[in-house]
Amino acid sequence: MTAQQHPAPIEGTHLFDGIAAAKGFELNAMCYSFNEAANRAAFLADEDAYCARFNLTSDQREAVAKRDVLGMIAAGGNIYYLAKLAGIFGLNVQDVGALQTGKSVPEFKQFLLDQAQQIKQLEATHG
Amino acid sequence: MTAQQHPAPIEGTHLFDGIAAAKGFELNAMCYSFNEAANRAAFLADEDAYCARFNLTSDQREAVAKRDVLGMIAAGGNIYYLAKLAGIFGLNVQDVGALQTGKSVPEFKQFLLDQAQQIKQLEATHG
Amino acid sequence: MAEIVGAYFTSHVPAIGGAIHKGLQQDPYWKPFFDGFDKVHEWLAQVKPDVAIVFNNDHGLNFFLDKMPTFAVGAAHEYHNADEGWGLPLYKSFQGHTELSWHLIEHLVESEFDVTTCQKMLVDHALSIPFELAWPDVDAWPVKIVPFAINTVQHPLPSAKRCLALGRAVHEALKTWQGDERIVIIGTGGLSHQLDGERAGFINAEYDKFCLDNLSKDPDALTQHSIHEMVRLSGTQGVEILNWIAARGALGEAAASEIHRNYHIPISNTAAATLLLEPDALVGA
Amino acid sequence: MAEIVGAYFTSHVPAIGGAIHKGLQQDPYWKPFFDGFDKVHEWLAQVKPDVAIVFNNDHGLNFFLDKMPTFAVGAAHEYHNADEGWGLPLYKSFQGHTELSWHLIEHLVESEFDVTTCQKMLVDHALSIPFELAWPDVDAWPVKIVPFAINTVQHPLPSAKRCLALGRAVHEALKTWQGDERIVIIGTGGLSHQLDGERAGFINAEYDKFCLDNLSKDPDALTQHSIHEMVRLSGTQGVEILNWIAARGALGEAAASEIHRNYHIPISNTAAATLLLEPDALVGA
Ligand SMILES: [Fe+3]
Ligand SMILES: [Fe+3]
Incomplete structure (x- = not known):
């Protein structure tokens, strides 16, 4: 498929390509929803229900539950969207x-x- | 601006270019909303209120009130979106x-x- | 090794969906158009495609003027139809082929096509009707799809030359695809018609014949006209021929053979056409 | 006759907005960065632009993966900021220059750039912060804008070569623009930084210096690296240098002079830079 065209991987770096995006769509869609304050409040009020609404995969749900950023990325999360989730937990880019x-x-x-x-x-x- | 680049106009034909689109945005936005049945019902229930919600210009409002298709096009309407409005009135493309x-x-x-x-x-x- | 089995082109007038729904295929108004599909059914049964790359245009369902792409490529797991504003029965959903979508997108961006990638995309009658016509009696579509939407709404539109080049770049990408699918290329829309303005109802059989005659052997001939000239010749909505031109490009640069043509005036406000092309040499990917 | 007065480039790290809001410009952490703007203020007061063509990237505010354009061009009457997910105070709105937007779009599509046109577009910190830095004490922005958003989120990204070509096509379009505006080109983002992965915190001053050294005299030098190589050299978000490359292209093919440079490590997770270029010859449009 497309992987063969890619040069050697970059250590500690995960390109958000089509394969990642296809895997991560639900998680990123949930994070994108956090642009709205009401959605952030709904997540905080009932994290399980909110994640269920976006059909997170079990890998995604587990990574979110554990606040495991590398796990979220492995599950197809993109940092631009994940940053909105991190904000809910009060985490900035240094955290x-x-x-x-x-x-x-x-x-x-x-x-x-x-x-x-x-x-x-x-x-x-x-x- | 851009008009000078255009060749001779085509009789009876109105290209939906940037100038038309900038003029027609509100009207087209209203028509695009008619993809949803609830919005079509809201328009039928109170046409004035619905048009006001989309900030139609007076030219646009008048053309809609008169079911004046050429007037809608002159006011920046695009036929792909106007067709959804026409549908509300029970008009097909031959009408x-x-x-x-x-x-x-x-x-x-x-x-x-x-x-x-x-x-x-x-x-x-x-x- | 994947194989491109050929290309299928047809008009996608919304009223066709109504005629199918009402079973009017043998009605005198509709019969000359629907009769053109016997050969399509026969051909599809013979070439048995399992993937379709479809060039079509959105009619104000998935795209609005807030974000209007010149070229959009679907990369969704599935594609659903939705209410286009008339409250009609919905068409069946489509299965996407995301791996092939991303393979094409990788190649297209590398080849300097500035596509918009769509991991969700609603599809309208322009995609559904050609499928209803091609596979009239199925419960689910026998092919997965990669849909391309070409802007035919907001001028400036991409030129015929650019659309042909887009299709040819898709063809190049297919050459490096490692799958073993049987791929059919589909182009929808047109031919000459105009819905809006005082010239509404305009039809130009001569220009349509020029397009149909040249698509097989010399598609570059269609790139001699600017978009403005194409509107003059084929009507404001006749520019949907851009979908056909891109689809023809995806069949490759080599000559192709016309194995079927049907042309009928009018269906609704439109000159309706159906065309099948096969590549002259077997095209492996 | 319109005139391109020059190009202004800066990083757009969200935390800069917070520092401005809290008045931390003289704080030891921030001072080395903010001090780089005295010269920018002086230059802008001198060249007095009234239109800005801005190359930036969206961070998940206006675009999502359902419709992700490679190149998006604003054609809105006004552009508003909105909540990016952190509930921060909103930035000021911008006035658009729709006639110039459509002039550029007409030229770009004719030149085979497959842009997505945006008649509504939200703008995020990538556009607002460079303006807050450039005009810190105004109630309303003194320039109208035409914003370009380049995809730096969803790979495949457009190559550096393609982004430079986009900018140069904008420059060509400006040559036929009949207005008499004073146009400043703006590129935002970068330089090297990486927010995600085990390599988070990566910074590469040598690559940044290579970019800064070449932008004025030899921007084509920046196109030697593929996107993959650029990620390796500058980090996953360091690819925002694509905005700078496109902006440099819009200044024209001719050499330009660096009239100001500031480079500081770190601002937040980023190597922060500010640059002013002036075209060597007066560039009339
Ligand atoms: Fe159509
Ligand atoms: Fe950024």
Whole structure:
């Protein structure tokens, strides 16, 4: 099918291609619904009922229940939509980054700050 | 703007271009809503209120009130959406054709039947 | 290895659905049109397709002016019909072939076609009627589909040249498809007709003949006319021939043979046509 | 005669909106980023644009997977922000320039770009934040807009080459526009960042420098990488550089001069950059 055309996978990276999208449609549809405040409230009021309404697969339902971001991605979730679900749990992109990389949130933030060193290295190389 | 790029107009023909679409958006949006039976019923129950809800322009409102198809087109209506409005009035595409060409419905139907002669003419020419 | 068995083209006038529903196939008004399908049934029974790639146009059911794609490609697991505004009985649903959809989409975007991908898509009479005509007595469609919707509503429309190129890019994509399906290409709509304006009822048999004569052997001939010229020649809705042109492109660049043609005036406001083409050489994918 | 005054590029990280809202511009974390806008304010006050053509990407507000366009063009009278899922204060609305939108669309479809036209379109932080940064103290935006949304969500994405060509086609279209506006081109998003997966937090200053160095003089250099290579080099969301590439194309084929650059790591999970380019020759339209 299409996989054969793809070059080597990128470590720790999951391209949201057609195969992922076909798998993740229900989960992403639920997350997209969270653009509306009433839907966020309905999810918080009865998470099971809300997930059932969107026909989540069992993998998707389990990943949502566990707040398992990598599990959601494995089940076809796309980060742009998942970010709306994360917002309901009060999680920002650093929290989500920490969850996925196995770091604590302060560690993940420090990891980001440390990357400023790349600029100094470049300046040293290129003058 | 874009008009200058266009070749000579086609008699009796109104291209649904950007200028028409920008003018007709509200009317077409109302007609598109008629895909839902509840909306068709709401229009029939209170035409004025329904038109007001979609912010029709006065030209659009007048054309709808008069069942004036050419007026709707002049006000930016597109036939694919207008056909849904026509359906509410029980009008099919021959009725709409008659309204636009100033023919009676039987005359318009005969006009269509008569065009079968084009085939005989072609056969006479091409053998 | 997948095989392209040929292409089937037909008009999709909504009233045809009503005639089928009422069983009017032998009525004098309808008989000359429906009689053109005996050969289609025979051919389909012979070539036995299991996938259809369908080029059609939406009539204000799935797309509105808020988001009007030039080329939309379905990538849904299933496609449902819905009320088009007239409260008519709904047509049967279709099974999608999502893997093939994404294979085509991958190739099309790589080939610089800027398609809109639709993981949900309602289909209207333009897709259902050609199927009702082709397989009149089935409970479920015998083929899975990949539907393409070409913008014939909001000008500017894609040119005939661009639509032919879209079809040909689909053909190229099929060459690298690893499945073993038997694929039929379908183009729907037209031929000449005009629903709107003082010229409503316009029909042009000469231009229709030009299109029908050239589709098999020289489809590039149809790309000589601009959209404006096509509207002049075939009417505001006659531009649905764009679906036929794209479908012809999907059959490949090689010449094809016309194995059946029916042309009748009028069905409703339209010059109605049915056409079957077979590729001259067996087209493996 | 319309004039293209130059191009303004910036990251659009949602957290920037929060920092503006809380007045954190002088906070040590934010200062190195916000200080990069003094020059932008000065430049805009000098070149006084009244129309902006903006290349950005939707983040799941206006588009969903049911209808995901490769290239969408706004043709609305006005564009509103809406709740993106976090219940944050809404950003100001924008006035559209529908005549210019349709002029561009006519040219683009004629040039075989298969755009999706949007007569209603919600805009998200990707459009609003660059405006909040550029004109921080206005009650209403001083420019009308024509927004372009490039698909950076659903793979396959359009290639860098295709996005550059899209921008260049916009530039060609501007040459035949009869208005007398002063047009600024805007590209938003990036630079390198990755929100998802085990590689979340990935940043690549070397690739960002390659992009920034080449945008002015040799934007074609950015088209050497496939989308897959771009994800590898810049992260899953770093592909928002596609918006910058399209915007650079709209400035024209000629070389341009970099008149300002700011680059800072990190803003949120992102390498944040701000860039101003001016065409080397005055570009009349
Ligand atoms: Fe049609
Ligand atoms: Fe972004």
